[in-house]
Amino acid sequence: MGDQKPILYSYYRSSCSWRVRTALNLKGIKYETRPVNLLKEEQDIPEYENLNPLKMVPTLIIDGQILTQSVAILEYLEETRPEPALLPKNPIDKAKVRAIVQSIVSDIQPVQNLRVLKHSGQGSNWGNHWITLGFRAIEKQFKETAGVYCFGDSITLADLCLVPQVYNANRFEVDLTEFPIIRRIEAQLNELQAFRDAHPSNQIDCPTDS
Amino acid sequence: MGDQKPILYSYYRSSCSWRVRTALNLKGIKYETRPVNLLKEEQDIPEYENLNPLKMVPTLIIDGQILTQSVAILEYLEETRPEPALLPKNPIDKAKVRAIVQSIVSDIQPVQNLRVLKHSGQGSNWGNHWITLGFRAIEKQFKETAGVYCFGDSITLADLCLVPQVYNANRFEVDLTEFPIIRRIEAQLNELQAFRDAHPSNQIDCPTDS
Known part of the structure; x- marks a missing residue:
């Protein structure tokens, strides 16, 4: 787990990509950005659809897995990299x-x-x-x-x-x-x-x- | 915790209320339903807004707390009443x-x-x-x-x-x-x-x- 640098498929102005970028930064996780230009509809390209059938950004490749949906990704990062905590304990x-x-x-x-x-x-x-x-x-x-x-x-x-x-x-x-x-x-x-x-x-x- | 019967403010056809009703049923939590008629805009009545400033259903009163937003409620129930599990372990x-x-x-x-x-x-x-x-x-x-x-x-x-x-x-x-x-x-x-x-x-x- 975690041997390869995570890859984030992201669009600079996408709110959902931005949430995940911030979490990765706060938790000190170095990652590689691969831009997906939504204005050019690059999310519809078959190679991307194979990664993310939702045809949305972000997609995070981490721990050898392909994760989609920003909130699911945030919860995953919180669970697997709990420091610094981004959810209260109670x-x-x-x-x-x-x-x-x-x-x-x-x-x-x-x-x-x-x-x-x-x-x-x-x-x-x-x-x-x-x-x-x-x-x-x-x-x-x-x-x-x-x-x-x-x-x-x-x-x-x-x-x-x-x-x-x-x-x-x-x-x-x-x-x-x-x-x-x-x-x-x-x-x-x-x-x-x-x-x-x-x-x-x-x-x-x-x-x-x- | 859990001494008083939980109260669910619900509308029969609301998807978000329905999700929570199902979770309560699956986990065997007895609760009282208080209907909020969205067609009559009862969610805008000040007494209800005091409970739920979002003016939406559902609102769940449980463990002496007022909870809103269906997904936050589902995760709370999962955490505090883990059986039967509604999320995988991994x-x-x-x-x-x-x-x-x-x-x-x-x-x-x-x-x-x-x-x-x-x-x-x-x-x-x-x-x-x-x-x-x-x-x-x-x-x-x-x-x-x-x-x-x-x-x-x-x-x-x-x-x-x-x-x-x-x-x-x-x-x-x-x-x-x-x-x-x-x-x-x-x-x-x-x-x-x-x-x-x-x-x-x-x-x-x-x-x-x-």
Whole structure:
């Protein structure tokens, strides 16, 4: 296990790839990036589909296995590389972190993502609408859970999901003034090296003119 | 812990409530159902919002705590009531089950659900489109993972998520002929008492004329 350097199939601006990049960085796992250009629909190429029948990013090759779905990958990394911990120990606390994670990865991101937005025919209003609604929900969750970060004062999986979602909020020109906790947490996270290194602008497939 | 009977705030036809009902049944946890009528927007009533700021179902009150988000609840039940196990022991196998779970709970259900469907203005074509696409992905996952059930021959969290999704597929008149594995697994699951008891038609808030 773990003899070969893990390979991450990633797209620089994909929220789901970004979550996994941050986890790998926080846990100090060196990996190789293989870009999959979603704009060129490289996820549909048969060689990639053989790896990931979902035709989505990310795919992580690690421990001789092919893993898909960002949350499943995050949980796997947490279980096999438990330090530093990205979930609290107590089952109730863990459930609260996972509830924030699901609020982002189920209720916000999949609804505002590119393929759904395109199909809606409603342009960026569509993304703005769903992120605003979703942020109202998580801002309320944070009133109960937040310390320095989304859940208390340690970084958890919830933080890894929040940062890309705020980036998308900015792309869709969501008015963030009504979300002071979200803004504060995101600003703090973006100061950290592991988060900076995972940012789209620091990926090898980020266009130089963007 | 566990002295008071758990209370599940549930809507009979909600996929997310249904997943949790099935887990409670499989693990032999007796609970009280409190219906929240989504058609009457009872999830927006302040008393309910105080319990669940997300204004969604389900909410589970258990061990003196208020839990939200179905997947976070399923993981909590698995951790605190591990028998019968609904996740494999091996981390890789667990990641594969969680990948199926996420394919349903992130990539299909939230996109086809009522609030998003309404906002799309595209009626039931919207639901049909996203379930068909999503089922193509999970049918491919099942070619690798399925035995009697979604992952091998034991019931896992993936099965709990599949059954409500097939029910919705039927509501949106998705042509299931191209998904033989999904159809076979769902038919088998619906034979089991825990699944039958969790079915919408057996809920106290199911209208008698439906």
